[in-house]
Amino acid sequence: MPEIRAIPIDGIGEVRPGDDLAALMLTALKQKRRAFKQGDIVVVTHKIVSKAEGQIVPLASVMPSRKAVAWSQKYRLDPRLTEIAWSEGSIVRQHHGVTITETAHGFVCANSGVDASNVDGGASVVLLPRDPDQSAQKLHRALKRHLGFAVPVIISDSFGRAWREGLTEVAIGIAGMKPYRDSRGARDPYGYKLKVTLEAVADELAGMAGLACGKLTRLPACIIRGYPFQPGRGRARDLIRARERDMFR
Amino acid sequence: MPEIRAIPIDGIGEVRPGDDLAALMLTALKQKRRAFKQGDIVVVTHKIVSKAEGQIVPLASVMPSRKAVAWSQKYRLDPRLTEIAWSEGSIVRQHHGVTITETAHGFVCANSGVDASNVDGGASVVLLPRDPDQSAQKLHRALKRHLGFAVPVIISDSFGRAWREGLTEVAIGIAGMKPYRDSRGARDPYGYKLKVTLEAVADELAGMAGLACGKLTRLPACIIRGYPFQPGRGRARDLIRARERDMFR
Numbered sequence: 001m002p003e004i005r006a007i008p009i010d011g012i013g014e015v016r017p018g019d020d021l022a023a024l025m026l027t028a029l030k031q032k033r034r035a036f037k038q039g040d041i042v043v044v045t046h047k048i049v050s051k052a053e054g055q056i057v058p059l060a061s062v063m064p065s066r067k068a069v070a071w072s073q074k075y076r077l078d079p080r081l082t083e084i085a086w087s088e089g090s091i092v093r094q095h096h097g098v099t100i101t102e103t104a105h106g107f108v109c110a111n112s113g114v115d116a117s118n119v120d121g122g123a124s125v126v127l128l129p130r131d132p133d134q135s136a137q138k139l140h141r142a143l144k145r146h147l148g149f150a151v152p153v154i155i156s157d158s159f160g161r162a163w164r165e166g167l168t169e170v171a172i173g174i175a176g177m178k179p180y181r182d183s184r185g186a187r188d189p190y191g192y193k194l195k196v197t198l199e200a201v202a203d204e205l206a207g208m209a210g211l212a213c214g215k216l217t218r219l220p221a222c223i224i225r226g227y228p229f230q231p232g233r234g235r236a237r238d239l240i241r242a243r244e245r246d247m248f249r
Numbered sequence: 250m251p252e253i254r255a256i257p258i259d260g261i262g263e264v265r266p267g268d269d270l271a272a273l274m275l276t277a278l279k280q281k282r283r284a285f286k287q288g289d290i291v292v293v294t295h296k297i298v299s300k301a302e303g304q305i306v307p308l309a310s311v312m313p314s315r316k317a318v319a320w321s322q323k324y325r326l327d328p329r330l331t332e333i334a335w336s337e338g339s340i341v342r343q344h345h346g347v348t349i350t351e352t353a354h355g356f357v358c359a360n361s362g363v364d365a366s367n368v369d370g371g372a373s374v375v376l377l378p379r380d381p382d383q384s385a386q387k388l389h390r391a392l393k394r395h396l397g398f399a400v401p402v403i404i405s406d407s408f409g410r411a412w413r414e415g416l417t418e419v420a421i422g423i424a425g426m427k428p429y430r431d432s433r434g435a436r437d438p439y440g441y442k443l444k445v446t447l448e449a450v451a452d453e454l455a456g457m458a459g460l461a462c463g464k465l466t467r468l469p470a471c472i473i474r475g476y477p478f479q480p481g482r483g484r485a486r487d488l489i490r491a492r493e494r495d496m497f498r
Binding site: 002003004005006007008093095096098100107108116117118119120121122158161162163164165166167168169170179180181183188189190191192194195197198199200201203204205207208210211212214218227238239240241245246247248249 | 251252253254255256257342344345347349356357365366367368369370371407410411412413414415416417418419428429430432437438439440441443444446447448449450452453454456457459460461463467476487488489490494495496497498
């Protein structure tokens with residue numbers, strides 16, 4: 001029976017602008033006498049990617065608009081965070097202090113993915129990487145240079161959903177694998193031709209890594225071992241439903 | 250480093266109305282000289298739960314309405330499947346041959362979760378279990394009777410999402426564990442108090458099982474080993490966002 005395992009990478013430590021994430025991961029693994037194997041995937045939370053890329057904004061540097069101040073006071077939010085969230089995306093819905101935006105990348109999420117947790121205690125916020133697919137490509141190439149074989153990379157973030165409570169990890173950047181398992185046109189064991197079975201495996205892999213690397217722990221990366229991914233040029237951008245096909249935007 | 254593993258349960262075979270799923274799983278494991286361990290979770294696709302509960306409708310028994318026929322012809326759909334999908338839920342959106350409904354349980358999904366794959370080659374469709382939380386409870390209690398210890402049960406289905414392409418497995422029934430990991434009010438390593446970190450781990454666990462048990466294989470159940478779940482009375486129903494809090498219904 002084929003098993004799939006989620007193995008957290010422990011010991012990466014604090015990530016600072018300019019840091020080499022591939023080197024940090026490989027050093028952390030070596031210290032625990034572990035290593036990447038062929039067939040592995042690595043899932044990295046966007047937080048350390050954004051930090052390495054310097055996508056950090058000190059709240060003291062932000063001058064909120066009057067509109068952002070009025071809205072934030074009503075819901076006891078930090079108007080500076082509101083200001084950044086609004087400027088990083090266009091508003092899709094706003095209700096009871098929650099702002100759902102569409103970011104420049106096309107992601108629909110709360111507050112444009114701007115987040116103050118796991119940064120520096122509340123003085124700064126982290127933005128999403130400017131181009132998470134490109135960030136994934138960069139990390140993917142760096143790992144290949146070190147290892148001599150290709151390890152697909154998924155960059156993840158926690159997004160809310162319509163209709164369902166709670167956050168789940170999703171893939172916001174991908175390199176080295178297809179984001180989908182495509183069963184369309186294949187037949188089930190009863191001979192029935194499957195119609196709409198396009199499975200967003202990159203999101204499920206991000207979620208699996210999220211289970212192994214809890215929010216409160218310092219485990220920002222996770223190896224997925226044993227999943228038969230489909231290699232190839234994949235982009236997380238391809239997981240975004242085009243606006244004209246979307247019934248909920 | 251704590252690892253999490255997804256272990257498919259192979260050899261369950263064809264499930265028929267009235268079958269005892271707990272017994273089928275335990276027999277399948279025994280044949281492979283495997284067993285449940287304390288701390289395990291089991292994820293079961295709703296398809297075999299619905300089959301065991303007789304939630305199967307032969308399409309030949311369905312008389313579609315004129316409206317269902319007209320809509321289906323336009324998009325080359327089976328009007329009998331359309332008829333059942335419409336009668337199993339209320340319509341949330343309809344566009345280009347896709348019907349998004351809210352089921353009696355409160356799930357928002359395509360075609361009320363009615364599906365012709367992995368049944369009998371297209372002659373019948375399977376409905377969602379009538380009360381998936383109760384189905385999970387029943388299975389949970391049966392496993393406990395056999396094993397002498399409690400194994401949380403998640404019943405899963407593949408749902409589409411707003412804004413993102415592709416399906417992911419989600420939890421539609423739960424017993425023996427909380428559906429969330431709740432970090433609200435906890436502090437990150439920098440001392441920052443986390444605000445909205447309610448993580449829908451039951452959905453992530455369903456997705457993880459989905460990765461190990463592909464759509465085309467006969468693997469309708471999966472053990473998750475190593476995940477530190479929170480025991481307690483949990484319901485998948487609690488993962489549904491209340492209508493009045495939902496900005497997209």
